[in-house]
Amino acid sequence: MRSIYLPRTADALAFAMSTYGIPLLVLATTRSAALTGAAFALEWIPRLAAFGWAGSIVDRCGASAVFFRASLGRALALAAGAVLLHLHPSGTVATATVMVLAATTGVLTEFSYIAAETAGAAAGRRAGTRAHRVQAVLLGIDQTATMTGPALAGLLLLAGPSQMLAVITVLSLLAALLALRTPPSTVAGAHVPKDAKSAGLITGWLTIRSLPALGWLVTGLTLSNLAIGLLQAAGPVIVVEYFGQSTTAVGLVWSAAAAATLLAVTICRFAIDRLGLWPVGAACAALASLACLAAAQAPNYLSYLVLVAVLMAAEGGMTVVLRTLRSRLIPPEQFGSTLSATILILLLPFPVAGVLTALTPPDALGHVIAACAALQALGLFCAFHRLRTDPALRT
Template sequence: MPRHARHARHARHTAGLLRGIYLPRTADALAFAMSTYGIPLLVLATTRSAALTGLAFALEWIPRLAAFGWAGAVVDRRGASVVFFLASIGRTLALAAGAVVLYLYPAGIVASVTVMALAAITGVLTEFSYIAAETAGAAAGRRAGPQAHRVQAVLLGIDQTATLAGPALAGLLLLAGPPQMLAVITVLSLLAALLALRTPPSPVAPARAPKNSTGAGLITGWRTIRSLPALGWLVTGLTLSNLATGFLQAAGPVIVVNHYGQSTTAVGLVWSAAAAATLLAVTVCRFAIDRLGLWPVGAACAALGSLACLAVSQAPDYLSYLVLVAVLMSAEGGMTVVLRTLRSRLIPPDRFGSTLSATILILLLPFPVAGVLTAITPPGALGHVITGCAALQALGLFLSFARLRTDPALRT
């Protein structure tokens, strides 16, 4: 093939990824990050209660988990682009209504109920759009062949860039007022819906996809995970790791504000710094996987993350706490690149939505548990709980990567 023809085809492929995959994912991820971190900050700012902050975190995640089985089945049946568009439009309408209510009733029981309802509604709709976006991204990775990890690294970089900007932007907008913060997220959700119209259709035609119910979709995903030992072991290790990172997210506002005496804006700064470090780590891991392979990079990230998490509970001041959380989350980012690459390689396309739903459901189960732990733990004992979660994380990751050391799926 002539060189100019190859270059033209590469340019078309890159432009297609940008318009159909990367731009919709960027708008959706930024809306997700702002709502996920902004709502708990709003609860803490209005109530000053550690228990209610932890409870809000749990209430934010429980409806999301309940939506996963249904989301995977719907994406497999209707297609990623359709689900992405409808979920983004639904979130736009919900956020617009919430902004109006909070403008009319800025305080009191109506405001509290509105914020909690928004946490649940936007959480469910965001999981639909996320499953759809991940399915489209996995299809793009399969089309990339041996360069699948590069596509997954770009997608993870988009997520981390959104996490970098989202918490800080939510904190700044919260100073202007809750309606202003919700209005910005509304605009981002609408933009995601419009960009979703460019997302390529699913690789499996909706008419041929099985008409799974919610339970059947999760059962299909669970059976697929069990049939892929490499995926199962990696999911197990990362699930135990997520208990530690989830607890740090849930308890973060209490630790930073009450223990270190910082403002709510400083809470967003912690996760923005963590996202910046993760973005750098994802870029490094992308090239390291080219040279070393999946297992060495994943094992190194697991060791680094375990050590950082064990040290977090002993952080003497806010700056050291921020640095250790950033190191932990950057290591998590490296392991996520490994997981996403493995998913796109191993999961059959006709079961990808259901299996992805089951995988993410398992990975996110620790998050509401972390919220409950934060709600029932006295503020002075949070450090001891972090140490226990870190020990469990280290054990889980060690066993998982020891089992995966000779697995051919991570050696390819």
């Protein structure tokens, strides 16, 4: 609890509030769908660039040291942003500040996330055949943070941007202090060579290629993430501009989705005990595909909220399967590098979704989401059809 779960809780809540709060802040300030999509892309592109370094540095320096430094750096960046927004609440300075914060917090958050995942995977390996239970708890923490983070960010935004950023700063400082309790995964202070970024990604990519079960599941979930990323990026535009709701209603959508995911993760934890990984994963894949196709045609806000919640709940079940496979199959000495490569592949669709949102007229967003949902369904079907007899999911 003190060494794994509590640090993860504080970091996940800061992650959720910054990820969903900054695009909301852009929309509230500019009322521009294009800038909202651009901010979403700006959040994710630097995160993707950080993964090559993050995995190698965690493998060499240890999870605790990286977690502490990344969380502390994020707290300092957010504190500076809060001061600037208090002095310049609108205009060019405010817009530039928010955009820089999106990029900076994105990079630092990925370092802390890789470190936390590495520590969680070590705990899963110690749990042996009950590794999926540890991963279910970690995913439950993430989803609880996602449930409360967007709604809290939306409420704090009503009080002012500085207040929202100040709360995220406090959470980041708390995560940094709690990270000192995280057991070191390697010898701290190891030298990181100049080619650590490329070497880490190459090592991770080769490891994924050597594990077919992991590769197929990552491929299916990557295509699924394109549809989910588009729903996230276009969410403020759909809810505020199309359904006529407030910015708080945007946070409510993802809070409801996180609550449904938390329930689904709990159910999947026991379902995997009785049925195994593949049946649970395949059922979640089918449910996610149907929900995403229906969400593209949602006639009103309530139906949109319910369908997004069902989609994310099913995605949560597939994530439990993925995390269990990662902790079971990836060699411990290569875990950080392989985890970085895995997450990099999974997150590549998110900046693409931001660009699509920025380039697509609001009236055509439904058609683009429907096309991505069809691609999601095809990708998940192919992945789980290929994995139906794989021993890694049948054990």
